[in-house]
Amino acid sequence: MLRRRVLAGAGALSLALTGGVVALTGSAQAATKTTAVFENCDAPAPQPDGSGNQNYTVTLPDGAKAGDVVPITIDPGASPLIPSFSVTTVNTSKITLKVGTTTQVVTSPPETVSVVAGQPLDPKAFSGTIKIPDGTEGTTVQVALDLAVTDADLSGSVFTTTCTPAPRPSASLGSVAVEALPKDPITTKLTPNSGPAGTAVTVTGANFPAGPVACSALLAGTATGDTGTGTADASGAATCNVTVTKKADAIRIDGSITPYKAFVFLEEQAGVKNPVDVEVLPGPLALGPKDGQPAVSFGAVTINGKAQSVVGVFNAATVQDFRGGSLGWDVTATRTPFLNQTTGHSMAKAQIGIQPSCTVTNPDSPSTCTAGTPGAISDVPMKVASQAAGGDELTGGEFAVGGAGMIQLPPFMFADTYQTVVTFSIA
Secondary structure, eight states, rough: OOOEEEEOOSSEEEEEEEEEOOOTTTTTOOOEEEEEEEEEOOOOOOOOOEEEEEEEHEEEEEEOOTEEEEEEEEEESSSSSSOOSSSSEEEEEEEEEOOOOOOEEEEEOOOOEEOOOOOOOOOOEEEEEEETTTTTTEEEEEEEEEEEEEEEETTTEEEEEEEEEEESSSSSEEEEEEEESSOOEEEEESSSSESTEEEEEEEEEEEESSSSEEEOOOOOOEEEEEEEEEEEEEOOEEEEEEEEEOOOOOETTTTTTTOOOOOOEEEOOOOOOOOOOOOOOOOOOOEOOTTTTOOOOEEOOOOOSOOOOEEEEEEEEEEEEOOOOOOOEEEEEEEEOBOOTOOOOOOOOOOEEEEEEEEOSSSOOOOOEEEOEEEESSSSSSSEEEEOOTTTTOOOOOEEEEEEEEEEOOOOSSSSSSEEEEEEEOO
């Protein structure tokens, strides 16, 4: 009998393994296309693997601007896998798409599925969003399938099926024509962003047509009458100056899209003033728990002369970003070889993969996090989660990083207990 377990590692965090949407407006219309994609599917044991065509029906807007977040609807069609047994599971589809040169994941809501032996699974259509990459003005962005992952939850245990298109990525599932016009103009910064009546404010923005611009102060969305003028250069960077003479809660460069930049109006109050200062010091960027995770059980398997797969779930690691700035972070995973240090036996051909997940655990967190692309963990760092830098905006928060795991075993090996250590690191 073969078993896998993991020893806690030093440094970083080691896991022990045992065993805003845009609407379709103006001339943009929704276009639907069906494409047959040949896939090789790796199913969890004892379900046999399989290959074949799967008909993907994708609905996209036919036009958008670079940087837009647009809706997408995906109907995956019937799977090429033929189930060998009947069972009821809660399935989640995670479709990795190549959107131009970027990789993006669209995730379905959980769906209760009654699997019938001998009948291919045909998941429901679901909707999500993709982002049109920056720098694609005047081009047509193709959307292709890069990977299709289905997580089946059976009484708390997650069994993952991974289907890889051949070729990878697939032929185009749909396309979006990107306007040649620049991205929507936005207001980016106020200097200063607070003050009493008489405060002179410099307002900056991006993506404006070159030439003169105007800016204005607002209160509850209504212009207060305080206005100013400025210019935008050839790159679209705009600067405008306005003096705030009356109460306002936001300032914009006219023509920009929401949200506008907040302004804190300080009203003069009669009486004796008592200034109160408070210093806020930056906290750490931490990945925990410090002493590592408990072992994750991947069960046991019996040698049968065929390649086999076993599944498990990585214990969620905690990320705390208390730095109080606008920095981002990446969590990466590496692993050691599958070994038994006492007997000297190893499994050089064994692979371990992860379907990463990242969730916000503190609802007050100013940032969101993004799960990495599913793949195999090796000695080369693999990105499993990230938080984007915020530019002029505050980032940080508390998050949980983990995911479903699968170990792929060779047909033959020594019957023994093998050990590996998966290490999550943050930077």
